Amino acid sequence: xxxxxxxxxxxxxxxxxxxxxxxxxxxxxxxxxxxxxxxxxxxxxxxxxxxxxxxxxxxxxxxxxxxxxxxxxxxxxxxxxxxxxxxxxxxxxxxxxxxxxxxxxxxxxxxxxxxxxxxxxxx
Numbered sequence: 001x002x003x004x005x006x007x008x009x010x011x012x013x014x015x016x017x018x019x020x021x022x023x024x025x026x027x028x029x030x031x032x033x034x035x036x037x038x039x040x041x042x043x044x045x046x047x048x049x050x051x052x053x054x055x056x057x058x059x060x061x062x063x064x065x066x067x068x069x070x071x072x073x074x075x076x077x078x079x080x081x082x083x084x085x086x087x088x089x090x091x092x093x094x095x096x097x098x099x100x101x102x103x104x105x106x107x108x109x110x111x112x113x114x115x116x117x118x119x120x121x122x123x
Contacts, residue, residue: 001112002024002026002027002029002032002098002111003112004022004096004097004098004113004114005025005114005115006021006095006096006114006115006117007020008020008117009094009118009119010120011121011122012086012119012121012122013121013123014087014088014123016121017085017086019082020080020094020117020119021079021080021081022034022036022080022081022096022114023077024077024078024079025077028077029072029074029079029098031100032053032098033050033053033098033100033104033109034050034051034072034096034097034098035047035050035051035104035105035110036050036081036095036096036097037095037097038092039092040091040092040093045107046092047061047107048081049068049070050070051071051079053074055071059104059105067084067086068084069082081094087121088122090119091119091121093116093118093119094117094118095113095115095117096114097110097114098110098111099111
């Protein structure tokens with residue numbers, strides 16, 4: 001069993017930055033594709049970004065390309081989402097997830113989830 005704990009959420013004005021971190025325990029993070037998803041009130045959970053096991057390949061939803069960067073440190077069992085130029089539409093609960101296989105952009109591919117951290121962007 002892998003446990004995931006997110007941190008770093010908060011409130012920021014439009015144009016600001018936040019860094020989300022996800023700490024993994026109970027397993028070897030290098031065995032998993034790691035992803036970030038977000039869910040705004042009344043919406044479904046949406047894919048944001050993913051990074052493959054070795055960290056060499058990353059994927060982003062179009063709306064965050066050029067603004068968000070996902071990275072991982074397998075030695076420290078952490079994955080980070082750097083979010084720049086935040087917009088009000090980025091407001092959501094952001095969750096870290098671990099996948100043992102399948103499409104990196106589909107929530108159904110992920111077996112382990114963190115509890116989520118709130119990001120609020122004001123205009």
